[in-house]
Amino acid sequence: MEKDIKTLSKLITQVENDPLSARKIIKDLDKKEAIVIGVTGPAGAGKSTLVNVMIKEYRKLGYKVGVIAVDPSSPFSGGAFLGDRIRMKQHFTDEGVFIRSMASRGALGGLxxxxxxxxxxxxxxxxxxxxxxxxxxxxxEIDIVFVAQTVLLVLAPGGGDEIQMLKAGIVEIADVFVINKSDMTGADALELSIRAMLEISERKGWTPPIVRTVATDGTGVKELIEKIQEHEKYLVESGEIKERQKRRIKKHVEHILRNRINRVLDESDGESVEELLKNSIRKICNYPR
Ligand SMILES: Nc1nc2c(ncn2[C@@H]2O[C@H](COP(=O)(O)OP(=O)(O)OP(=O)(O)O)[C@@H](O)[C@H]2O)c(=O)[nH]1
Ligand SMILES: [Mg+2]
Known part of the structure; x- marks a missing residue:
C-alpha cells in the first residue's frame, strides 16, 4: 500500500463510515509510536493559530505532523491556518503534514x-x-485525556474563562498551560489565577508549566515544544506513560464495543419480541473481530 496523503485520506473516510472493516486494515499496518498532543481551551483562544506554528516548528525538527481538528468552529482552511497563497501551497505540497477535521459525537460533545x-x-x-x-x-475537552498523552490548555487574557474552566475540571487535565495572546494586556493577571488554581489542585508528580505565546508571530513556540518534550520525558521516567496508555486502550475498547452493540441493535428490526434479547446478546458476543 502506498503511504501517501491521498491513501490516508481515503482510509480515514473508510474508518469513519465503516469502523469494522477499518479494524482489519489498521491491524495489518506496521505502526510506530507517535507523540499525541491535545490542544484544548475556549473558543477563540488561538488554538488553531498555535497549532499552525507548532507544525512549522516540528517540521523544522524533521517530524511528520498529523492534525485532527475536532468540530472546528474556525476551520484550518480559514484565515488562521492558510492565511495566504504561499502558505497554502507550502502545506498542500508537504507530504509531512496532514490535517483532517472531524465532528464531535453529538450535542453533548465527547469525542x-x-x-x-x-x-x-x-x-x-x-x-x-x-x-x-x-x-x-x-x-x-475532558475526553481529550483518553486520546492525548500531553494536554495543552490554551487560554487567552481577558477571556474570563478561568473560573468556568476550574468548575468543569478542565484545569485538572492540563499538562501544560499556554497563555496565548500574551501580546495583549492581562497576561500577568491570567498567570496569577492559573498559579492560584494550581495551588489548590490536588495533583501529584508533574507540575504543569505555564508558557506564554503569541501564536500570530510564533513567539514562545520553541519553549512550548521544549515543555512538551519535558513532559514526555517525565511520563517515561515516572512510568506514568503506561498508565496513560492503559487509560487510552480501555477507552478505545469501550468505543469498539459500543460500536458493535449499536450495529447489532440497528440490525435487530427483524427480530421478534420473544427473541430480541437473546439474539442480540448472542450476536454481540459472536461479532466478527
Ligand atoms: N493578538 C493576538 N491574536 C491572536 C493570537 N493568536 C491568535 N490570534 C487571533 O485570534 C483569533 C482566533 O484564533 P484561532 O486560532 O482561530 O482560535 P481558536 O482557539 O482555534 O478558535 P476556535 O477553533 O474557534 O475555538 C484569530 O483572529 C487569530 O488571528 C495571538 O497570540 N495574539
Ligand atoms: Mg480552531
Missing amino acids: NDSIFDVIELMKGFDFDVIIVETVGAGQT
Whole structure:
C-alpha cells in the first residue's frame, strides 16, 4: 500500500463510515509510536493559530505532523491556518503534514468514536507527532485525556474563562498551560489565577508549566515544544506513560464495543419480541473481530 496523503485520506473516510472493516486494515499496518498532543481551551483562544506554528516548528525538527481538528468552529482552511497563497501551497505540497477535521459525537460533545482508529492510521502512516484540537467547554475537552498523552490548555487574557474552566475540571487535565495572546494586556493577571488554581489542585508528580505565546508571530513556540518534550520525558521516567496508555486502550475498547452493540441493535428490526434479547446478546458476543 502506498503511504501517501491521498491513501490516508481515503482510509480515514473508510474508518469513519465503516469502523469494522477499518479494524482489519489498521491491524495489518506496521505502526510506530507517535507523540499525541491535545490542544484544548475556549473558543477563540488561538488554538488553531498555535497549532499552525507548532507544525512549522516540528517540521523544522524533521517530524511528520498529523492534525485532527475536532468540530472546528474556525476551520484550518480559514484565515488562521492558510492565511495566504504561499502558505497554502507550502502545506498542500508537504507530504509531512496532514490535517483532517472531524465532528464531535453529538450535542453533548465527547469525542467521535472513530478518533482512536484515525490516530492509529496516522501512526501507521509514520506520523511522529499527532495534534488533536478540541473546543468547547464540556465532555469533548475532558475526553481529550483518553486520546492525548500531553494536554495543552490554551487560554487567552481577558477571556474570563478561568473560573468556568476550574468548575468543569478542565484545569485538572492540563499538562501544560499556554497563555496565548500574551501580546495583549492581562497576561500577568491570567498567570496569577492559573498559579492560584494550581495551588489548590490536588495533583501529584508533574507540575504543569505555564508558557506564554503569541501564536500570530510564533513567539514562545520553541519553549512550548521544549515543555512538551519535558513532559514526555517525565511520563517515561515516572512510568506514568503506561498508565496513560492503559487509560487510552480501555477507552478505545469501550468505543469498539459500543460500536458493535449499536450495529447489532440497528440490525435487530427483524427480530421478534420473544427473541430480541437473546439474539442480540448472542450476536454481540459472536461479532466478527
Ligand atoms: N493578538 C493576538 N491574536 C491572536 C493570537 N493568536 C491568535 N490570534 C487571533 O485570534 C483569533 C482566533 O484564533 P484561532 O486560532 O482561530 O482560535 P481558536 O482557539 O482555534 O478558535 P476556535 O477553533 O474557534 O475555538 C484569530 O483572529 C487569530 O488571528 C495571538 O497570540 N495574539
Ligand atoms: Mg480552531
